[in-house]
Amino acid sequence: MMTINVGVLLAVIVVLRLRRRTEARSRSDEKLTVVIVLALGVVIAPTPAGEGILDFIAQLATGITDSSR
Structure with a gap:
């Protein structure tokens, strides 16, 4: 039996x-893409x-906020 990983299929x-x-x-095509990505x-x-x-x-965001100070 073959299984499909839903995450891989969506990717x-x-x-x-x-x-x-x-x-x-x-x-509508763009909206569908957004729903699939979500x-x-x-x-x-x-x-x-x-x-x-x-x-x-989170590390990237922390680095950006720290570098702007």
């Missing part, structure tokens, strides 16, 4: 959708990879 869909030319997208974020967030991404972004 592939996002990459395929973002490779299209911007001029070829309608407003769903990907919700799926990834509780995983160890999601925690690592969150830690990286």
Whole structure:
């Protein structure tokens, strides 16, 4: 039996959708892409990879705010 990781599937869909030319997208197409990206974020967030991404972004944000002082 073959299983599909939902996070990987959503990531592939996002990459395929973002490779299209911007001029070829309608407003509803862009909204669908945003919904898919948000769903990907919700799926990834509780995983160890999601925690690592969150830690990286937090360190990056701290570095930016510290350098602006």
